[in-house]
Amino acid sequence: xxxxxxxxxxxxxxxxxxxxxxxxxNLRRAVSTAYYALFHLLVSxxxxxxxxxxxxSSLARSFEHGKMKNACKNCxxxxxxxxxxxxxxxxxxxxRHDADxxxxxxxxxxxxxxxxxxxxxxxxxxxxxxxxxxxxxxxQDFLLSLFASDRR
Amino acid sequence: xxxxxxxxxxxxxxIVDTAKADLPFVRSIFWECAQDWSGDWALFFRIVLSDAAVxxxxxxKMTDQVRQNLIEKVKPQxxxxxxxxxxxxQSEQKALQEDVWM
Numbered sequence: 001x002x003x004x005x006x007x008x009x010x011x012x013x014x015x016x017x018x019x020x021x022x023x024x025x026n027l028r029r030a031v032s033t034a035y036y037a038l039f040h041l042l043v044s045x046x047x048x049x050x051x052x053x054x055x056x057s058s059l060a061r062s063f064e065h066g067k068m069k070n071a072c073k074n075c076x077x078x079x080x081x082x083x084x085x086x087x088x089x090x091x092x093x094x095x096r097h098d099a100d101x102x103x104x105x106x107x108x109x110x111x112x113x114x115x116x117x118x119x120x121x122x123x124x125x126x127x128x129x130x131x132x133x134x135x136x137x138x139x140q141d142f143l144l145s146l147f148a149s150d151r152r
Numbered sequence: 153x154x155x156x157x158x159x160x161x162x163x164x165x166x167i168v169d170t171a172k173a174d175l176p177f178v179r180s181i182f183w184e185c186a187q188d189w190s191g192d193w194a195l196f197f198r199i200v201l202s203d204a205a206v207x208x209x210x211x212x213k214m215t216d217q218v219r220q221n222l223i224e225k226v227k228p229q230x231x232x233x234x235x236x237x238x239x240x241x242q243s244e245q246k247a248l249q250e251d252v253w254m
Contacts, residue, residue, distance in 0.1 A: 066190055073192070073234065094236055097189035108244040110206050114237075117212050 004044060007037035008119055015112045027107040028099040034119040035096035038089055041123060042068070046143040063147050069093050071145040077138050081125040086142065088122035091115075156185050160231070164195070167225045175221065177205035177214055179242050182253055185233070194234040197222060198253045206241035215239050 001009075014030035015022070043063050047056040068089065075086035095115050098105050129139050156164070168181045179200040188194045205214050219237050228235035245253055 069190060090234060091236060094188050094194075094234075095238075101189075106248055106250065108240050108248070110201075110211075110241045110244060111238055113211070114215050114239045117215070 002044065004037050004041040004123075007033050007040060008116070008123060011037060011116050011119065015109060015116055022109045024107060027109065027112045030112050031099035031107065031115050032096045034116045035092040038085075038092055038119050038122050039063075039065075039068070041126060042085075042089070042143065042146060045126070046146055049140065049143070065093060068146045071142075075142060075145070077142050079129065079135060079138050081129045082139060082142050084125045085122045085129075088118050091118055156231075164226055167222070171218070171221050171225065175218060177202045178218060180254070181222075188234060188236070192234050193232065194236055195226065195228050197235065197237045199237065199239050200242055200245045200253060201239055203242050206244075
């Protein structure tokens with residue numbers, strides 16, 4: 001299984017781990033992990049177009065969270081699947097920030113599971129996007145926007 | 153500073169009230185306008201669902217329905233806002249009694 005798939009599974013595992021009273025630490029890590037699952041899915045898809053495989057990990061390290069958020073916020077794709085993935089990324093990034101840095105927030109299992117649902121849906125939408133009926137050019141434009149400057 | 157005018161706030165309050173009435177599994181909706189982690193202005197919706205909805209196999213469908221309903225009617229993007237949605241169950245909220253959800 002790919003790393004991003006493992007992360008999505010791990011998010012679900014952490015959210016459901018404590019049967020009675022979920023620990024805040026597990027719920028927070030679950031939200032953060034759901035975001036990173038989508039982050040790594042998009043990064044690995046983007047760098048997969050780089051022909052020289054040994055250079056892909058270096059390229060992957062050039063992705064920045066803020067820049068990716070801006071690209072997703074301004075996503076011009078017509079394909080609703082790509083739009084969904086972009087919106088899910090913005091959404092999960094905000095909640096990941098809360099989960100990692102806002103100690104005044106209390107998480108509930110249900111809330112966390114809804115965020116994991118969002119990540120899972122984004123994975124599905126991205127997989128559907130690979131069907132030949134969907135514009136591959138639009139998908140590649142989206143992936144490029146995640147790390148390239150939009151200046152002309 | 154990007155704030156909502158009083159008429160816009162009243163309009164959103166009214167849309168939220170209608171959404172509550174239209175969606176029987178919704179117990180309450182709280183919303184506020186604030187900046188997100190990177191400084192973008194956003195509408196934060198906090199929605200409490202019935203315990204039956206929380207336990208239901210249709211959890212996913214119900215949360216999507218609420219999200220879609222509010223996005224279509226409030227149109228946050230047209231107002232220049234992002235929108236974030238958080239969901240909680242009625243019993244969870246009762247146990248925690250957090251003001252920001254009431």
